[in-house]
Amino acid sequence: MPTKPLRSIRKRRDFELVFKEGISSRSQYLVLYARPNELSYNRLGLSVSKKIGKAVIRNRIRRLLKEAMKKLFGDSSVSYDVVIVARKLSAEGKLDDFIRSIKRFLPKVFNEKSTNISDKGV
Numbered sequence: 001m002p003t004k005p006l007r008s009i010r011k012r013r014d015f016e017l018v019f020k021e022g023i024s025s026r027s028q029y030l031v032l033y034a035r036p037n038e039l040s041y042n043r044l045g046l047s048v049s050k051k052i053g054k055a056v057i058r059n060r061i062r063r064l065l066k067e068a069m070k071k072l073f074g075d076s077s078v079s080y081d082v083v084i085v086a087r088k089l090s091a092e093g094k095l096d097d098f099i100r101s102i103k104r105f106l107p108k109v110f111n112e113k114s115t116n117i118s119d120k121g122v
Contacts, residue, residue, distance in 0.1 A: 006070055009045030009081055018045065018083045025108055027101035029093045030065075031085040034109045042073045045083040053091045061086050061093070068098040072106065080109065 009015055022035030037043065046065055048058045065084055073080065090098075 006066070006073065007041055007043050009043045009083065014043070014081060015045050015083055018081045022081070022083070023108060025105040027104065029087055029090040029097055030101045031087065032102065032105045033083040033085075034105070035081050037079050037081045039079050042069075042079050043081045044069050045081070047083065047085040048090075049086070052086055052088055057091050058086075061090050064093070064095050064098055067095060068102055071099060072102050078110075 009018070018033045018035045022033045024031065024033045026032075044066065046062050048061050050058070052058055052061065065086070069082065069084075073082070084102075
């Protein structure tokens with residue numbers, strides 16, 4: 001079963017659009033923002049601050065978040081821009097913790113998609 005590719009959000013403008021027009025949710029490990037896009041693929045933006053730890057820890061968190069997103073968003077029928085901001089506790093998080101946090105966010109994303117986000121004019 002082919003899954004949609006997961007690409008990176010690279011431009012500051014795209015990050016700002018997700019922050020401004022998207023919906024958000026918080027967990028003990030992450031702050032998640034999502035906004036539908038008109039592309040044929042999902043995009044992921046990660047923000048892992050130096051406050052969380054040294055480079056080894058930050059890179060581990062990035063790898064785990066990408067893996068979690070691939071597992072959860074890989075087969076979605078709609079395309080989103082998702083920005084994940086790691087919180088300080090994420091240094092202690094494991095893949096299952098991140099998957100659980102993102103999974104709790106998904107119903108909110110898909111419910112909002114059908115209501116007010118599509119009306120904002122992408």
